[in-house]
Amino acid sequence: MFTGIILAIGKIAAIQPKGGDVRLKIDTGKLPLADAALGDSIAVNGVCLTAVELSSDYFCADVSNETLSCTTLNNATVGTPVNLELALTPTTRLGGHIVSGHVDGIGTIVEKKNDGRSIRFQFKAPDNLAKYIAEKGSICINGISLTVNTVDGGLFSVNIVPHTLQETTLGTAEVGNQVNLEVDLLARYMERLMQGDKAVQSSGNVTMELLQQSGFIG
Numbered sequence: 001m002f003t004g005i006i007l008a009i010g011k012i013a014a015i016q017p018k019g020g021d022v023r024l025k026i027d028t029g030k031l032p033l034a035d036a037a038l039g040d041s042i043a044v045n046g047v048c049l050t051a052v053e054l055s056s057d058y059f060c061a062d063v064s065n066e067t068l069s070c071t072t073l074n075n076a077t078v079g080t081p082v083n084l085e086l087a088l089t090p091t092t093r094l095g096g097h098i099v100s101g102h103v104d105g106i107g108t109i110v111e112k113k114n115d116g117r118s119i120r121f122q123f124k125a126p127d128n129l130a131k132y133i134a135e136k137g138s139i140c141i142n143g144i145s146l147t148v149n150t151v152d153g154g155l156f157s158v159n160i161v162p163h164t165l166q167e168t169t170l171g172t173a174e175v176g177n178q179v180n181l182e183v184d185l186l187a188r189y190m191e192r193l194m195q196g197d198k199a200v201q202s203s204g205n206v207t208m209e210l211l212q213q214s215g216f217i218g
Contacts, residue, residue: 026058
């Protein structure tokens with residue numbers, strides 16, 4: 001588990017095809033690896049990866065075809081900058097929100113504009129994720145815990161303050177860039193719980209009928 005508070009910007013140092021998928025070597029920049037060990041989880045642009053090789057300034061991780069198919073790591077090249085976070089511990093400050101490192105889908109930056117000293121980004125989420133994104137709710141973008149400002153269908157906006165711009169890859173992000181999205185865990189579990197005993201046979205979609213049966217609408 002993670003908090004969505006980025007500790008360092010690293011970069012992809014090598015991409016090695018291996019048995020049908022890939023092994024990544026990631027230079028870790030200022031990420032504090034003194035207490036890290038083989039087998040530890042490290043979030044790379046919001047993707048939870050397992051360290052299979054570890055040094056003082058890099059680690060290697062295997063990336064499965066499943067992960068490649070649903071994250072932006074599939075398009076990464078040598079030199080691509082990435083946001084890095086170590087897994088949380090019992091003594092970690094929970095400054096963001098609970099993040100699993102399991103990416104739900106890929107979004108796209110559709111607008112970027114100045115807003116005071118911040119920059120307001122607007123993103124387009126995949127249609128199947130739009131229902132989980134709520135105004136003033138939490139969302140994880142490339143591993144960064146952020147608060148949603150506005151929602152309009154599949155479009156949503158966030159404000160990125162100067163510190164976050166400096167300490168994450170959003171500082172150099174541009175319109176058209178793709179990003180990894182992880183929606184709030186509570187939203188996903190709430191949908192499943194609302195299905196009750198029907199969850200075994202349900203397609204997993206929340207319908208107006210289900211909302212009425214659950215007492216959310218009259």
